[in-house]
Amino acid sequence: MNNIIGIDIGGTSIVGGKIEGNSIVEQLYMSSNAAIGGEVTLGVVKKVIESLLDSNTRAIGIGVPSVVDREKGIVYNVQNIKNWDEVFLKDILESEFKLPVYIDNDANCFAYGEKVFGQGHEFENFVGITLGTGVGGGIIQNSHLLKDSNCGSGEFGEIPYLDSILEDYCGSRFFLRTANQPAHELAIRAMNGDSEAIEIYNLYGQHISVLIKIILLIIDPQAIIFGGSIAKSFDLFKDIMFKNLKDFPYPKTVDKIKILTSDLENIGVLGAGALCIE
Missing domain, CATH: 3.30.420.40 (ATPase, nucleotide binding domain)
Known part of the structure; x- marks a missing residue:
């Protein structure tokens, strides 16, 4: 069955899940290493994705606590993560995993998640x-x-x-x-x-x-x-x-x-x- 991967990036942890239909079938938590930030935190994001990815994965969605250039997938001034002032996250991850990557603010993700999966429908x-x-x-x-x-x-x-x-x-x-x-x-x-x-x-x-x-x-x-x-x-x-x-x-x-x-x-x-x- 085809699946998508959702990644919730926070100042304490990065949570990833493999979603099939309306359900999370696999989930993973890792420390974001936010105090170190930079390439170290980016490496954690990649590791979470790698751990969940399979041949049926069709896309990756990411929520970040920051403002985002949706079209270019650039995240700016990520709260509580050191040296994430401008990260070309979409380009980096699409180059790495050869899949479409969609990025938005985490509160927007909450609202749209409620629309798709919850009471907002x-x-x-x-x-x-x-x-x-x-x-x-x-x-x-x-x-x-x-x-x-x-x-x-x-x-x-x-x-x-x-x-x-x-x-x-x-x-x-x-x-x-x-x-x-x-x-x-x-x-x-x-x-x-x-x-x-x-x-x-x-x-x-x-x-x-x-x-x-x-x-x-x-x-x-x-x-x-x-x-x-x-x-x-x-x-x-x-x-x-x-x-x-x-x-x-x-x-x-x-x-x-x-x-x-x-x-x-x-x-x-x-x-x-x-x-x-x-």
């Missing part, structure tokens, strides 16, 4: 938002990724907010700054009834409602799909989030919007692979 227009260390976004318009210039649209986390940017209030830094504790540890406390942790997640929900209002005003999508590690605790902040959407100037928009969380495991790999289908 029922919507023509939606926004995918990853809530984790950062806040990434991908925009699906007319069932396809928005064709922007640098893969930079949807970066709502960079919007100025209060004394900083939205990412500092909607990503993991909010919990570290507010309680000096990771989000997942606070989530356990909140689920066990700890009043302080519950209040922190309520405050977080208020900040998320601001993020949603901005998305509704700029994009007006059919749905917003949250992914990432913090989205796993959606039940802890959704009530206060919806409560704080009641003052939105267009109540019908709030009534109609679908706000969902991803139920896909390994969406980074699936999303990268989905680029081959696009």
Whole structure:
């Protein structure tokens, strides 16, 4: 059976998967060696691909935490990987493996992965938002990724907010700054009834409602799909989030919007692979 390979490049690890149909049939994790970066990290990418490649592989999709020249496959200023300021990744890998290579921002991969493999399949227009260390976004318009210039649209986390940017209030830094504790540890406390942790997640929900209002005003999508590690605790902040959407100037928009969380495991790999289908 023909397959595609999806590669999710992160600052800690590089995750690759062989995708047949709608399923990952083989998966591999390797350290990205991001602190060394450069050719060393590139070598890890190649090794992951080599380990998954077989005669039935038809294409390779790659998600990177950076801006990308989609046409030329050049990645710029990759976050958390040393000396990946300009990497001609498409040319390098197509020359090495003699297969088509498609590259995009990792948040765009999340959104398109949801469109192809997840809950996004029922919507023509939606926004995918990853809530984790950062806040990434991908925009699906007319069932396809928005064709922007640098893969930079949807970066709502960079919007100025209060004394900083939205990412500092909607990503993991909010919990570290507010309680000096990771989000997942606070989530356990909140689920066990700890009043302080519950209040922190309520405050977080208020900040998320601001993020949603901005998305509704700029994009007006059919749905917003949250992914990432913090989205796993959606039940802890959704009530206060919806409560704080009641003052939105267009109540019908709030009534109609679908706000969902991803139920896909390994969406980074699936999303990268989905680029081959696009």
